[in-house]
Structures are given as C-alpha cells and as structure tokens.
Amino acid sequence: MTDTSVAPQAHDYSKTLFLPQTAFPMRAGLPEREPEILARWYEIGLYERLRQAARHDPRFILHDGPPYANGHIHIGHALNKILKDLVTRSQQMLGYDSNYVPGWDCHGLPIEWKIEEEYRAKGLDKDQVPILEFRQECRAFAERWVEIQREEFKRLGVIGDWAHPYLTMSFAAEAQIARELMKFAGSGQLYRGSKPVMWSIVERTALAEAEVEYQEHVSTTIFVKFPLAGGGAVDERLAQASVVIWTTTPWTIPANRAIAYSTEIPYGVYEVTAAPEGNWAKVGERYLLADGLAEGVFRAAKVESFARIADVTPDMLAGLAARHPLAGRGYDFGVPLLPADYVTADTGTGFVHTAPGHGADDYMTFVRNRATFTAAGTPEVPHTVRPDGLYFDHVPLFAGARVFDDQGKEGDANARVIAALAEAGMLVARGRLRHSYPHSWRSKAPLIFRNTPQWFIPMDKDLAAPGDTLRARAMTAIRETRWVPAAAEHRIGGMVENRPDWVISRQRAWGVPITVFVDKETGETLVDERVNGRIADAFEAEGADAWFADPSGERFLAPDFDPARYEKVDDVLDVWFDSGSSHAFTLEQRDDLKVKRRSPGSPIAPLVAGKLHDQVIYLEGTDQHRGFFHSSLLESCGTRGRAPYDVVVTHGFTLDEQGRKMSKSLGNTVAPQDVIRQSGADILRLWSASVDYWDDQRIGPEVLKSVTDQYRKVRNSLRWMLGSLHHFSGHDIVAVERMAELERLMLHRLAELDQVVREAYAGFDYKKVVTTLVPFLTGDLSAFYFDVRKDTLYCDPISSTARRGALTVIDQIFRCVTTWLAPILSFTAEEAWLSRFPAAVSVHLERFPILPATWRDEALAEKWGLVRRARRVVTGALEIERANKSIGSSLEAAPIVHVADPAVQQALAGLDFAEICITSAITVVPGEGPAEAFRLDDVAGVAVVVAKAEGRKCARSWKISPEVGSDPEFPDLTPRDAKAMREWRKAAHA
The missing domain is CATH 3.90.740.10 (Valyl/Leucyl/Isoleucyl-tRNA synthetase, editing domain)
Known part of the structure; x- marks a missing residue:
C-alpha cells in the first residue's frame, strides 16, 4: 500500500532549496527600460568602444542608403534600419570591425516640394523669392528633420556614428558630388541632348524612373x-x-x-x-x-x-x-x-x-x-x-x-x-x-513624356576601349557582386541591360548644380582642371550656394576664360546622382570606412569566421534596384570602373495583415513610434528578424501579439537561467568528461547551433536564427532539459557533481544564447548580460563564443534522440492520467515502460529514466506490452502503463520513495535530501 503522507515533524525546507533568484524581472517593461539602456550606451561610448575593440580586425562596412530628411520615420524605415543594425552587430560579433555611418539625402524635390507647399499656404510665389534665400529655407528644413529622424532611429536601438553622419548637403559632400560630375564631363561621359523624358507638370521638372510610381488611371x-x-x-x-x-x-x-x-x-x-x-x-x-x-x-x-x-x-x-x-x-x-x-x-x-x-x-x-x-x-x-x-x-x-x-x-x-x-x-x-x-x-500627379533639353550620361559610348561602355562595365560589376537574395541579380541586370541614357538634370533649385559651362558658339562643354578646382574649392568653403551666388560664373572662369563666351548651367543634379556619389565622400574619405577592395573578377569569399576579408555591403528595399543600388553602380562604374559594393542585400515592402499596402486612407498603418511606446523596440526588432524580409512582409496587431508571445517565452528562459546561475560560481565548474550524458548532449546541441547560427548570420538569414534559437529555448531547454534538471538543481547537495555539472552547462548555454540573440534583442540581451555580469561593459562588445569541436558527439545525439522519443510516450500517458485526475503531479507516478525496440532498450540502459521523465520511479521492461497500454502512432515499440509510486512523499523534493525515513536525523526526507540538509547546515554555520 502506498503511503504519501509526510511525517508530523516535517519542516519548511523551501529555504534550503537552490531555487532561482534574480533581479531580472519577468515583466519586461521595455518602453521604460530601453531608454535607460540606450542612455547608458551613449554614456559609456559603446560605438567608440566597438571601434576600438575591433581596430585590428578586417572591416565590414555597411554603407547607408540615405533616407530623405522630410518627415517622421514609418514602419518601412524601421525595418530597414533594424536590418542594418542586425547586420552590423552580428558581423562585429563574427569577428569584423563592422562600422555603420548613417546618412541622409538632403537635396531634391521632396524637400523643395515641402517648402513650396508652405509658400502656397501663405499665398506666396516661390519664383519671386531669391534663390539663395529659398535654398537656405530648404537647408533649414532638412536640418530639422535630420535631428528628428536621428532620435527616432536611435530609439530603435541602432548603433552607429550618429554624432558624425554623412549629409549630402554638407559642404564637403556637395564639393565631392560636383567633382564626380566633373569627372564624367572630363571623360566625355556627359552630353546635353533634347529627347523625351518623364516630366512632372505639377513639379516642373524631369523625373528619373526611380521617382515614378504606376497607379491606375482612366x-x-x-x-x-x-x-x-x-x-x-x-x-x-x-x-x-x-x-x-x-x-x-x-x-x-x-x-x-x-x-x-x-x-x-x-x-x-x-x-x-x-x-x-x-x-x-x-x-x-x-x-x-x-x-x-x-x-x-x-x-x-x-x-x-x-x-x-x-x-x-x-x-x-x-x-x-x-x-x-x-x-x-x-x-x-x-x-x-x-x-x-x-x-x-x-x-x-x-x-x-x-x-x-x-x-x-x-x-x-x-x-x-x-x-x-x-x-x-x-x-x-x-x-x-x-x-x-x-x-x-x-x-x-x-x-x-x-x-x-x-x-x-x-x-x-x-x-x-x-x-x-x-x-x-x-x-x-x-x-x-x-x-x-x-x-x-x-x-x-500623372506624368507626361516631354521633349526637353536635358543633360545625360550615355550608357553605350566607348570609353577606354571599344566595347568598354558604361553599360558593359555595370553588367560586369553586377556579375561580380554577391546579391542576397540571388534573384536580385537578375532584376538589376535586366534594368541595366535595357535602360536608356541616364538623365541627370533637374529644373529645380535645391540641389547640387550641374557645374559645367557651355561654349555659346560651339556648344562644347568646357573641361578645364583650373576651373574645376576653383569650383570644388568654393563648394568646400561655401557649399553649392557659391554657384548660384555668381550668375555669370566669373569667379570660376576668370582669369583663364571670358565669362561672356560661356553659358553657365543652372540645372541641378538628379538626387540619385547625389546618393550614388555618396561612396566617394564617405567610404573613400573617412579613414574608419576605407577598405581593401578585392580586385575586379575575384570571387567573393564566404562571410564566415576564419575567412574574414574587407567587405562593403549595401542594404535597402527592393525598389532601390532602380534607385540607390542602380545610381551607385552607374556612378562608380563610370568613374572607377567597378561597383562601390561587394554585397547587396534587399528587403521587400511592409504590408498590413491582409497583405495590403499601408495607407492613411485605409487606416491600416502601423507607426513604429506607437509600437515602441506600447511594447518596446525589441518587439519590433524581433519582428524584423522573424519575417522573411527578402520578400514582402506583414505587420499588424495580431502579428505583433504573436511576436510578443514569442518574446515572452525567450525572456522567461533567460530569466530562469539567470535565477539558477545565482547559485553558480567559478569554483563550481565541472569538466566535460565528468558530466552526465544529458549535460554532454546539451553541449553537443550548442555546438550544432553554433554552426547554424554563424552561417545564418553570415548569410543575413535572421529568420533562421530566430527559428533555430526560439525552438531550442522553448523545446530543448524549457520543456526538456530545464524541466528534467530542476530536481537536481534545486535539491541536490552543495557538493553534487550532477548539480554543478548542470550549472556549468547552463552557464555555457546562457553565454551562447545571450550573445547569439544580442544582435536581434539588443536591449534584452544587454539587460540579461549585465544581470549576470554586473561588472561587464556590454554584451555587444563580446564575440560569438568559439565552442570546442570536441563537444560534438553525433553518437550521443542519436542515442538521446531515441531516449526523447520514448520519453514522449511516457509524458503522453501521464497527461491522460492527469486529465482523468488519477494523479496530480507526475511525481505521483511510477510508470511501467514496455520497450520492444532493441535500439531503444539499449539507449535507456544505465539511465535514470525516472529522472528524465520526472517521475518518482519507472520500470523499463522488454516486450510489446499489454493491449491497453498507452502508445503513440509515430513511436513504434514503446508502450506505457501508468502505476502509482510506492512509498512516502519527501518533504523537501516531493518525490515519493520507500527510502523516505531511512535517515533517522531527517525522517521526512530521502537520503539524497538528508545529505543535502547536512551540507546546507554546515555551510550556513561556516
């Protein structure tokens, strides 16, 4: 007869257990906590520390495709910037000096249009305002939105050189853009022609294909x-x-x-x-x-x-x-x-x-x-x-x-x-x-094709040799670039292969001018290094306003040329030329961004540890195949004969939950500011990493709810590890060879995951990182390993090798998982890391840990695959008994497991299968078992009959055992718990 009572002299043993203790809260409170972590990053100079820590490493430079400085950021901006941060943080942790300098596009029609709208609202005519005054208003408008957007991007947790971004309207940038334009003129790659171009009657200017969208029209x-x-x-x-x-x-x-x-x-x-x-x-x-x-x-x-x-x-x-x-x-x-x-x-x-x-x-x-x-x-x-x-x-x-x-x-x-x-x-x-x-x-507004004089860069003019055209150079560069996803190569290749000459002139006021002079008699463009030098010097000192401040251009032409003989061009450059030239005034001029470029024609090596080499990556939305990727390619191929990038990664558009384009009229927009205010930036970051971003992705209340649930499971796993590691010190480390098989299995799983995670990060496949780590945390750990090891961790004596071995492994799991998650959950990983290591500077200064190859044990993994399959049958049987109220806790059971499969019998031999199944006892017998035994269709050869455990309930561990009471000093405990009590008392009085 089973006696599950506890002796009358039982005590409250809860204080003697090694229960989890941590200040890491279950409730994240991200909207309040994240700004504190963000402030700390800037207080300790995290960006500068990252550069210093990686100063001797190969460089991995993500060159920012500049957003327009003309409004609050939207969800597409948030996805883009978070993905860039995932790239830079993960590549830094893979072993690179992964630098990110944000940029802004400050010229062009988006900003000019806003100023004109303000004029129209006041009943003013833009054409009656002096051009320098108008340009100053455009500059002030851009400066204001740069500051606003900068703070919004930083709140996403994006780390970069925010104190020194690049702006296309900075004097140095405007000077370099002019130099790039004059390179085209000097090499004969600039001509003025009259041909039909896309023309906006409303905006009074030519438009590039990248500035055009196709809408339904009758x-x-x-x-x-x-x-x-x-x-x-x-x-x-x-x-x-x-x-x-x-x-x-x-x-x-x-x-x-x-x-x-x-x-x-x-x-x-x-x-x-x-x-x-x-x-x-x-x-x-x-x-x-x-x-x-x-x-x-x-x-x-x-x-x-x-x-x-x-x-x-x-x-x-x-x-x-x-x-x-x-x-x-x-x-x-x-x-x-x-x-x-x-x-x-x-x-x-x-x-x-x-x-x-x-x-x-x-x-x-x-x-x-x-x-x-x-x-x-x-x-x-x-x-x-x-x-x-x-x-x-x-x-x-x-x-x-x-x-x-x-x-x-x-x-x-x-x-x-x-x-x-x-x-x-x-x-x-x-x-x-x-x-x-x-x-x-x-x-x-609808557009028309309109014949008008414009400035063009030819696609098919021979340059250094016959057949060496801008189109040919660009097609070669496309083939030599790594495109992610690979299909992107075909998309941009088709665009370049069939595109017309590049129309680079705009009939607007706010931009870098086309800094050339045309001979009024011959129509020839003046090419002179002295004139070009004076233009660039003036722009460096005064910005592009210097061009418009001198209507005749005398300060640039004299004393070498007669201004009366030349027409000064006052059209401004297509803003895609601005951003397409940005590599010239960032990557080539900042010492912290310069890289050793591979020679044209050489293959792009894998981005994995041990094979690191300097890289330049561009990452933008798929529409930038005709925008930033495209103009950067043409500009660099025209002036340098090669692409400015080694790798190009693209993402799709963000749609609502029904797959519709977001619009204010539909009321289906999701503002990143609202998500951060309600849930925190880490929820947005986890969403960004979870979606298949290479395609269009969806977001909305239900999607965010699912992401939040996923986050909560991850956080709870981190919290439990932190609580358990409260009882772990450097003196408790157990060597691998002394560990139990279950611990060695977990180390094997870490080694497996290490390869998967590294390859996924190297391949910019963040969804794979999430779909690998989250099931590991919730399935392998929370639902299996942690559950199995709770009794050992909570109840074993201080001296227990099993308990210390488990803590040693949990410490390794925590280090690996937290660093692996750090690029994605940048705030949460930081909070967890500092909870574990209060003296540390930041988890983001860590590298992904190098795990010993000896941890891999395929034979052990195969064996435990069989063990876990058999365990599923036991837990399934216990669930039914609980549902029938035949038992309460699984510790009330002592199942009989019938095993007909010899391989499973061998796998279970020598293991404490009761511990693995979290029962007080278990009996494994060979054979098929009775017909009424519980079975699972997908686990052949295992049948379970649930019986109740024999003995008394231990007052400390709650296991039911005939051995309870065998120790006279602790008659309500098992011998294991009695030993633990003696060691606990000794330690308490030490």
Missing part, C-alpha cells in the same frame, strides 16, 4: 485615320485606304510625325460595308489594319459589317507615307510609315502613332530614320508642350491648350484635339481605358 482612347499619300509599290485599293492608329494620349496627335508598323504582323485593307447613320466610320471607307485586330477596331467603331478586300505585305508598306489627320490646318507635312520591332498585335490596330517628342520608342525611331523625317519636313524633334503643360504658341490650332493643370487634373487638350479630329472627319472611334499610368511618387 485615359481617353481614340482611333484616328491617317490617309495614305501615295508612293511605294501600292495598288489602287491600298492608295484609297487610311492607316488607322490607336492612342491613349489624344493630346499627342499634334506631335505625330510618323506611323510605326511591324514586319512580322499580317495586315489587310478592310472596307466598311454597313454602319449606322452619322457614324464616324462610314460605309465605303477603307482602313489598313492588322488582321488580328481588325474585328476589335470595327466593334469599337460600331461598324455593322466589313469586308477584307486586299492583302498587305511588309514590302508594300516600305516607303509609304500618310497625311496628318489635320492636314490643311497647319499640319502639312508627310507622315512616313516606318518599321519598328516594338509594334505588336496585342492591342490597338497594328500601327503605332509616333510622336518623337513624347515617347522613348518614338524618339529612337526618329533617331534611326532622321533622313526620312528630314525629307518629310521634320528635321528636328518637335517641341509642343511647355514645362507648365500648355501647348507652345507655335502649335497650330491648340496654342494654350492644357494637358494637365498645376494640380495634376486633366486639362482641355484632349477634348480640343478630339473635337478637331471629328470636325476633320478623321475620327474612327473613341473610348475609355483603365490602365497603369506613370505618376510622380511625391506629388502623386
């Missing part, structure tokens, strides 16, 4: 007749036909100068045989159309019936010309038909309306066929639309008509053109199309 569409003018090898039926084009921009018809066709598409002449009275497409009219699109054209034109009356081959189209649909009203020139490979039979008519001043393909068609255009009466690309979106006065019929107004709303140009075409009898049909259309990502 356009008016028209089908227009261009009567053939004869010529070429045509028969009578073809001569009477009209070529029909389709366009979504009716306002560009006045700029039409050609029609493009395909040599691969079958065409025919079609005649209208029936149509409603008063229809635009009339009976008897003949249209030249692509065969595959004819039916759709006639449907749009409301034609009741039609007939195909002639075949048309590409040879028949060669040399043909049409008349402009507004001929006789100021448009009396030929419209040649020209072959082009971009014409498809997907939509429209199979013929493409070509306006060289309003499209990239249209312009290139003009360039390739300049002689044909000249013969047709169009020697130059026409200028039809002014910077403000109005037709020039010289445009027949439409002078003063407006394409879009200052707010981006459609003007009267489309309506006036359509009305004129209808009046001339040249309209076939019209409609509406909802499609993706380019918009300015700042003003959100």
Whole structure:
C-alpha cells in the first residue's frame, strides 16, 4: 500500500532549496527600460568602444542608403534600419570591425516640394523669392528633420556614428558630388541632348524612373485615320485606304510625325460595308489594319459589317507615307510609315502613332530614320508642350491648350484635339481605358513624356576601349557582386541591360548644380582642371550656394576664360546622382570606412569566421534596384570602373495583415513610434528578424501579439537561467568528461547551433536564427532539459557533481544564447548580460563564443534522440492520467515502460529514466506490452502503463520513495535530501 503522507515533524525546507533568484524581472517593461539602456550606451561610448575593440580586425562596412530628411520615420524605415543594425552587430560579433555611418539625402524635390507647399499656404510665389534665400529655407528644413529622424532611429536601438553622419548637403559632400560630375564631363561621359523624358507638370521638372510610381488611371482612347499619300509599290485599293492608329494620349496627335508598323504582323485593307447613320466610320471607307485586330477596331467603331478586300505585305508598306489627320490646318507635312520591332498585335490596330517628342520608342525611331523625317519636313524633334503643360504658341490650332493643370487634373487638350479630329472627319472611334499610368511618387500627379533639353550620361559610348561602355562595365560589376537574395541579380541586370541614357538634370533649385559651362558658339562643354578646382574649392568653403551666388560664373572662369563666351548651367543634379556619389565622400574619405577592395573578377569569399576579408555591403528595399543600388553602380562604374559594393542585400515592402499596402486612407498603418511606446523596440526588432524580409512582409496587431508571445517565452528562459546561475560560481565548474550524458548532449546541441547560427548570420538569414534559437529555448531547454534538471538543481547537495555539472552547462548555454540573440534583442540581451555580469561593459562588445569541436558527439545525439522519443510516450500517458485526475503531479507516478525496440532498450540502459521523465520511479521492461497500454502512432515499440509510486512523499523534493525515513536525523526526507540538509547546515554555520 502506498503511503504519501509526510511525517508530523516535517519542516519548511523551501529555504534550503537552490531555487532561482534574480533581479531580472519577468515583466519586461521595455518602453521604460530601453531608454535607460540606450542612455547608458551613449554614456559609456559603446560605438567608440566597438571601434576600438575591433581596430585590428578586417572591416565590414555597411554603407547607408540615405533616407530623405522630410518627415517622421514609418514602419518601412524601421525595418530597414533594424536590418542594418542586425547586420552590423552580428558581423562585429563574427569577428569584423563592422562600422555603420548613417546618412541622409538632403537635396531634391521632396524637400523643395515641402517648402513650396508652405509658400502656397501663405499665398506666396516661390519664383519671386531669391534663390539663395529659398535654398537656405530648404537647408533649414532638412536640418530639422535630420535631428528628428536621428532620435527616432536611435530609439530603435541602432548603433552607429550618429554624432558624425554623412549629409549630402554638407559642404564637403556637395564639393565631392560636383567633382564626380566633373569627372564624367572630363571623360566625355556627359552630353546635353533634347529627347523625351518623364516630366512632372505639377513639379516642373524631369523625373528619373526611380521617382515614378504606376497607379491606375482612366485615359481617353481614340482611333484616328491617317490617309495614305501615295508612293511605294501600292495598288489602287491600298492608295484609297487610311492607316488607322490607336492612342491613349489624344493630346499627342499634334506631335505625330510618323506611323510605326511591324514586319512580322499580317495586315489587310478592310472596307466598311454597313454602319449606322452619322457614324464616324462610314460605309465605303477603307482602313489598313492588322488582321488580328481588325474585328476589335470595327466593334469599337460600331461598324455593322466589313469586308477584307486586299492583302498587305511588309514590302508594300516600305516607303509609304500618310497625311496628318489635320492636314490643311497647319499640319502639312508627310507622315512616313516606318518599321519598328516594338509594334505588336496585342492591342490597338497594328500601327503605332509616333510622336518623337513624347515617347522613348518614338524618339529612337526618329533617331534611326532622321533622313526620312528630314525629307518629310521634320528635321528636328518637335517641341509642343511647355514645362507648365500648355501647348507652345507655335502649335497650330491648340496654342494654350492644357494637358494637365498645376494640380495634376486633366486639362482641355484632349477634348480640343478630339473635337478637331471629328470636325476633320478623321475620327474612327473613341473610348475609355483603365490602365497603369506613370505618376510622380511625391506629388502623386500623372506624368507626361516631354521633349526637353536635358543633360545625360550615355550608357553605350566607348570609353577606354571599344566595347568598354558604361553599360558593359555595370553588367560586369553586377556579375561580380554577391546579391542576397540571388534573384536580385537578375532584376538589376535586366534594368541595366535595357535602360536608356541616364538623365541627370533637374529644373529645380535645391540641389547640387550641374557645374559645367557651355561654349555659346560651339556648344562644347568646357573641361578645364583650373576651373574645376576653383569650383570644388568654393563648394568646400561655401557649399553649392557659391554657384548660384555668381550668375555669370566669373569667379570660376576668370582669369583663364571670358565669362561672356560661356553659358553657365543652372540645372541641378538628379538626387540619385547625389546618393550614388555618396561612396566617394564617405567610404573613400573617412579613414574608419576605407577598405581593401578585392580586385575586379575575384570571387567573393564566404562571410564566415576564419575567412574574414574587407567587405562593403549595401542594404535597402527592393525598389532601390532602380534607385540607390542602380545610381551607385552607374556612378562608380563610370568613374572607377567597378561597383562601390561587394554585397547587396534587399528587403521587400511592409504590408498590413491582409497583405495590403499601408495607407492613411485605409487606416491600416502601423507607426513604429506607437509600437515602441506600447511594447518596446525589441518587439519590433524581433519582428524584423522573424519575417522573411527578402520578400514582402506583414505587420499588424495580431502579428505583433504573436511576436510578443514569442518574446515572452525567450525572456522567461533567460530569466530562469539567470535565477539558477545565482547559485553558480567559478569554483563550481565541472569538466566535460565528468558530466552526465544529458549535460554532454546539451553541449553537443550548442555546438550544432553554433554552426547554424554563424552561417545564418553570415548569410543575413535572421529568420533562421530566430527559428533555430526560439525552438531550442522553448523545446530543448524549457520543456526538456530545464524541466528534467530542476530536481537536481534545486535539491541536490552543495557538493553534487550532477548539480554543478548542470550549472556549468547552463552557464555555457546562457553565454551562447545571450550573445547569439544580442544582435536581434539588443536591449534584452544587454539587460540579461549585465544581470549576470554586473561588472561587464556590454554584451555587444563580446564575440560569438568559439565552442570546442570536441563537444560534438553525433553518437550521443542519436542515442538521446531515441531516449526523447520514448520519453514522449511516457509524458503522453501521464497527461491522460492527469486529465482523468488519477494523479496530480507526475511525481505521483511510477510508470511501467514496455520497450520492444532493441535500439531503444539499449539507449535507456544505465539511465535514470525516472529522472528524465520526472517521475518518482519507472520500470523499463522488454516486450510489446499489454493491449491497453498507452502508445503513440509515430513511436513504434514503446508502450506505457501508468502505476502509482510506492512509498512516502519527501518533504523537501516531493518525490515519493520507500527510502523516505531511512535517515533517522531527517525522517521526512530521502537520503539524497538528508545529505543535502547536512551540507546546507554546515555551510550556513561556516
């Protein structure tokens, strides 16, 4: 009969147990605690200490892609900066001098636009303000937001040289940007040309592709007749036909100068045989159309019936010309038909309306066929639309008509053109199309392609040798760069392979000017080192304002050149040129950022300990393949023949929990400031590390709740280790060879994790770090090892080798896990580390521990894999008994474990399986066991019958054992606990 009573003379033994003791609180209180830790970091000079500690190590430099200084940071900023901090902290702990200098983009339209908005709100006109005064307001605006954003970024726990960031508007930066531009001019890589570029009517400037976003837009569409003018090898039926084009921009018809066709598409002449009275497409009219699109054209034109009356081959189209649909009203020139490979039979008519001043393909068609255009009466690309979106006065019929107004709303140009075409009898049909259309990502207004003089950097001009073009250099550099994820290489490669010349000029005020002079007679750009030197020196001393302070440029030209002979260019540089040049005024000029670059063509070695070499990494959002990554690549390849980076890492966009883009109108934004205020920055940091950031990621209340639960489990594991280690000192260390198998198994697991964690950090795979460490903490440790070892740790005597061995291992686990987590949970890891080592400076000055290779024991791990599988069956059986209230604690049980699998029998031999299963006793017997025994489907050969433990309950350890009472001095304890009491008393009286 089992007797679980405790003897009447039992005492309160709780004070004799080695229970966890720690000041590390269960409740994190991160919003209050983190600012204290942050203040300490700056008080002790953590950034400077990191540099000093790693001064002899290879350098790993993360060059910051500068955010715009024009508003509070959003969740995308937070993800970006946290990821950068994960990189720099982890690479430092892998053995690098991993330096991070933050930067800001301070020029350009985002800031200028804000100042203009303030002007408009006050009823002021920006153009009436002196340019230097306006630039000073832009500078002050940027300075204010730099300070605000700096504090917001620091609150995320990001460590860097915040006291000495780089600013594109600093005088030194502006001087270097000008030098970089003058390098392009000096090498013949700068030219001024008139070609169509993306133009913002609202912002009055050209835009780069990186400044454009595509939004849904409803356009008016028209089908227009261009009567053939004869010529070429045509028969009578073809001569009477009209070529029909389709366009979504009716306002560009006045700029039409050609029609493009395909040599691969079958065409025919079609005649209208029936149509409603008063229809635009009339009976008897003949249209030249692509065969595959004819039916759709006639449907749009409301034609009741039609007939195909002639075949048309590409040879028949060669040399043909049409008349402009507004001929006789100021448009009396030929419209040649020209072959082009971009014409498809997907939509429209199979013929493409070509306006060289309003499209990239249209312009290139003009360039390739300049002689044909000249013969047709169009020697130059026409200028039809002014910077403000109005037709020039010289445009027949439409002078003063407006394409879009200052707010981006459609003007009267489309309506006036359509009305004129209808009046001339040249309209076939019209409609509406909802499609993706380019918009300015700042003003959100629709854009147009507009022919305008701009400054360009050519992609295909031979440089040092034939074939050595900027495009070729960039493509080679892309192949020599490590891209993470690897698919990013194809993305940027496709962009560079197909991109047009780089338009670098902007018609704005706030930026670094294009510091060149043009000979008024020859049109040649002046290249002179003396002039360039004076410009750079002036910028170093006064900033780029020096250029605008001297309208004639005399201070730069004289005494070597006559200012009256030269035009001083006052356009400013595309801000992507600014940021693309940032490597030149940071990485190459700061001693703490200079690296030994690998030679072009050499492979990029793995970023793992033992193979460390200098590295430069860029990390930004995936949109920067056409922005910062792109402009940096072109700028550096154009001036240095190579990329400025060795590694490029990209992240996706942050969406809400439903996968939608965040917007204020939807009310689905998540502000990092709010998350920090409510939960702390470490929650944001853990979220950033947990998501698959290489793709788009999601965030919202439910996501953050899950992350918080995950954090709580991690914190509780750290807290328990700290509490247990309260009873551990340097004198308690046990050598590995004297440890029990379970401890050696945990050391093996640490050695396994060490390799995984190092490789994950080296590969920038932070999700893998989290998905490796969190299950280890919650599964291997909290739910298994810690649970099994609590009895030993709490109850064993002071002298117990088992207890001291467990503490030795827990100390190693704590050191490893806390340092491994430090890059991610930077505040929590610091708090835990200082709780364990109050005299330490910071966990972030530690390196990832080097673990002995001898800890790896695959045979032991395989054996304990079997032990843990058998344990699962026991714990499953105990759960059912608890649910049935047959037992309370597992210590009330003494299961009988039937083991049919010889391998499991061997694994369990010699082990205290009761201790491992946290029962008071256990019996392992060979065989399948009775039918009613508990089994798990996925663990063959193990069956469990739960029986109750025999004996009395120990008043100290609560184990039930027949041995309780065998020690006369402590009749309510087991012999083990009685020994512990004697040692405890001796120590207490020592």
